[in-house]
Amino acid sequence: MKNPYIPYEVKILDTWYEAPGDRCIKTFKVTFTDEKVWDTWNHLPGQCAMVGIPGVGESMFCISSSPTEKGYLRFSIMKAGKNTSALHELEAGDTFFVRGPLGNNFPLEEWKGKNVVTIGGGIGQAPLRPVIQWIRDNRADYGELELIYGARTSADHCFKDEFKEIIEEGECECHLSVDVEEEEWPHFVGFVPQLLMEVAPKPDNTIAVTCGPPIMIKFVLQNLEKLGFTPDQVYTTLENRMKCGIGKCGRCNVGHLYVCKDGPVFSYAQLKEIPEAFA
Numbered sequence: 001m002k003n004p005y006i007p008y009e010v011k012i013l014d015t016w017y018e019a020p021g022d023r024c025i026k027t028f029k030v031t032f033t034d035e036k037v038w039d040t041w042n043h044l045p046g047q048c049a050m051v052g053i054p055g056v057g058e059s060m061f062c063i064s065s066s067p068t069e070k071g072y073l074r075f076s077i078m079k080a081g082k083n084t085s086a087l088h089e090l091e092a093g094d095t096f097f098v099r100g101p102l103g104n105n106f107p108l109e110e111w112k113g114k115n116v117v118t119i120g121g122g123i124g125q126a127p128l129r130p131v132i133q134w135i136r137d138n139r140a141d142y143g144e145l146e147l148i149y150g151a152r153t154s155a156d157h158c159f160k161d162e163f164k165e166i167i168e169e170g171e172c173e174c175h176l177s178v179d180v181e182e183e184e185w186p187h188f189v190g191f192v193p194q195l196l197m198e199v200a201p202k203p204d205n206t207i208a209v210t211c212g213p214p215i216m217i218k219f220v221l222q223n224l225e226k227l228g229f230t231p232d233q234v235y236t237t238l239e240n241r242m243k244c245g246i247g248k249c250g251r252c253n254v255g256h257l258y259v260c261k262d263g264p265v266f267s268y269a270q271l272k273e274i275p276e277a278f279a
């Protein structure tokens with residue numbers, strides 16, 4: 001068995017900015033330097049990886065590509081501190097290291113035959129992207145797909161081109177928002193939990209998945225209950241700070257759970273049993 005502390009080297013194929021500003025978000029499209037790694041690498045939507053540069057650091061990121069996208073992985077990384085700033089300096093042709101896949105995944109097999117509504121905020125769309133892409137690539141297996149997504153401004157929206165394509169193709173219902181009014185913005189103005197109430201998805205045979213800042217998640221979960229979703233129909237991710245990523249160091253635990261190993265994906269029903277999850 002492979003030592004879980006030993007990372008794989010990846011080569012950057014392409015990079016682009018999703019959002020500008022001090023805390024800008026850059027997407028990295030990478031492949032393994034040793035192509036043989038693809039023979040054993042298996043990840044599912046929701047899983048993460050430790051991403052790092054030797055001598056700088058290592059941080060946890062969700063894998064923002066779906067396994068249905070072959071031959072590459074994507075990470076969408078917001079500049080936050082030392083490691084992410086160093087990663088942002090890298091360009092196509094450069095290398096970094098990836099340890100994973102880590103953690104659990106969204107139970108997409110169990111969701112077959114159901115409608116899925118995703119509710120994302122800001123960089124929180126990164127773990128939702130592989131769910132959406134997986135469903136787009138396995139369309140016959142799922143019911144209706146509905147996307148709800150907001151960010152502070154339209155410039156802060158991640159995956160703009162994909163949203164544009166989905167809207168233009170009329171692939172599924174897509175509801176976008178910005179926090180504050182801006183010129184020529186044709187969609188909703190307000191916070192994501194408000195947009196959710198405006199859209200008011202029906203809970204019948206539907207799974208709701210939400211990722212974003214903790215304050216957004218708190219109100220989205222409350223609003224989903226108001227709309228009649230039961231806690232076992234609702235999924236989210238926790239993003240506690242992490243070190244080992246494999247359930248050894250105790251850095252990330254909530255209650256009896258290690259977010260790195262037992263999560264990051266949890267149903268709302270599971271989280272309701274752990275008061276510390278919302279502390």
Ligand SMILES: Cc1cc2nc3c(=O)[nH]c(=O)nc-3n(C[C@H](O)[C@H](O)[C@H](O)COP(=O)(O)OP(=O)(O)OC[C@H]3O[C@@H](n4cnc5c(N)ncnc54)[C@H](O)[C@@H]3O)c2cc1C
Pocket residue numbers: 048057058059060061062063076077078079080081082083084085123126127238239240241242264
């Ligand atoms: C399961 C999981 C998935 C994640 N997925 C993504 C992703 O897809 N894209 C992305 O941009 N980021 C993601 N993150 C957050 C990312 O791991 C941190 O932003 C990163 O570790 C910062 O590293 P740094 O060395 O650059 O900054 P540091 O110097 O470690 O920190 C910079 C600032 O960010 C804060 N910070 C660091 N980690 C966290 C955290 N986990 N929660 C809240 N604040 C934090 C610190 O307190 C500090 O204020 C994820 C975190 C987890 C646990």
Ligand code: FES
Pocket residue numbers: 241242243244245246247248249250251252253258259260261
């Ligand atoms: S990060 Fe070490 S136990 Fe979770």
